[in-house]
Amino acid sequence: MLDRNVIEKIADIVDEAQSSARAIAKITDAYPTMTVDDGYGVQDVLLRRWLERGREFYGYKAGLTSRAKMVQMGVDVPAFGLMMRDTCDPDGGTIPTAGLIHPRVEAEIAFVMSRDLAGPEVSIEEIYDATDYVQPAIEIIDSRFENFRFDLPSVVADNCSSARLVMGGRPRRPREVDLATLGCVLEINGDPVDFAASGAILGHPAHVIQLLVSWLHGRGQVLKAGTVVLAGAMTAAHAIKPGDAICARFQDMGSINVKVS
Numbered sequence: 001m002l003d004r005n006v007i008e009k010i011a012d013i014v015d016e017a018q019s020s021a022r023a024i025a026k027i028t029d030a031y032p033t034m035t036v037d038d039g040y041g042v043q044d045v046l047l048r049r050w051l052e053r054g055r056e057f058y059g060y061k062a063g064l065t066s067r068a069k070m071v072q073m074g075v076d077v078p079a080f081g082l083m084m085r086d087t088c089d090p091d092g093g094t095i096p097t098a099g100l101i102h103p104r105v106e107a108e109i110a111f112v113m114s115r116d117l118a119g120p121e122v123s124i125e126e127i128y129d130a131t132d133y134v135q136p137a138i139e140i141i142d143s144r145f146e147n148f149r150f151d152l153p154s155v156v157a158d159n160c161s162s163a164r165l166v167m168g169g170r171p172r173r174p175r176e177v178d179l180a181t182l183g184c185v186l187e188i189n190g191d192p193v194d195f196a197a198s199g200a201i202l203g204h205p206a207h208v209i210q211l212l213v214s215w216l217h218g219r220g221q222v223l224k225a226g227t228v229v230l231a232g233a234m235t236a237a238h239a240i241k242p243g244d245a246i247c248a249r250f251q252d253m254g255s256i257n258v259k260v261s
């Protein structure tokens with residue numbers, strides 16, 4: 001484990017790259033002994049600073065939970081990041097990308113929790129009971145690393161490339177849809193650029209909630225009611241630029257439409 005001061009120093013580096021939109025080398029180039037846990041230590045520091053600045057915690061994002069994303073990024077272990085409320089944009093609205101380095105869009109499914117979930121191993125039924133609704137989402141990711149090249153400790157320290165997100169379409173109760181087989185088409189400027197099904201996410205997106213709850217448990221935390229969780233992209237991520245129109249169509253759950261500015 002890296003020393004507390006070093007973790008704070010890495011948080012400074014990430015914080016600066018995020019706010020200046022300047023790409024940096026991956027953290028492990030300068031700190032080769034950094035571990036994934038150190039990366040989460042950096043997230044803890046970032047969260048503390050963001051809350052001090054008056055920002056509000058919104059939820060967790062899972063990343064690298066589908067084969068498409070693991071292959072695209074060359075990392076085959078899922079990871080978690082933090083989402084803040086001020087990074088949400090409305091369905092039908094515009095996503096500002098001026099403060100981003102090389103934004104990409106992903107199609108995702110979100111869980112919105114109505115009860116706390118805790119413990120080392122929760123069942124799918126317990127997850128359904130604790131889920132208020134599931135909802136289509138798109139995530140805009142923006143790695144702070146040059147050319148989107150990173151390893152697991154570095155991407156975790158960079159809060160898993162979190163940039164912006166849009167919740168939209170039609171929220172559904174988790175038992176009203178077949179969460180393992182929901183199809184999705186991602187379109188940019190009317191061109192279908194990717195297709196996937198929700199089972200691409202760890203076989204079933206609720207497995208992400210299981211993983212998250214047990215990971216939180218290991219850190220002495222619980223998944224709280226009211227929290228939003230993005231289960232991770234079922235498609236690969238696609239580069240976007242100002243002027244683009246994004247449409248993500250979800251089977252049985254409506255669609256999300258946004259412009260990029």
Ligand code: OOG
Pocket residue numbers: 061062063064065066069073106139141142143155160161162231232233237
């Ligand atoms: C890391 C974040 C991945 C997802 O949904 O898989 C992610 C990255 O690819 O930059 O958000």
Ligand code: MG
Pocket residue numbers: 061062063106108139141230232233
């Ligand atoms: Mg994502």
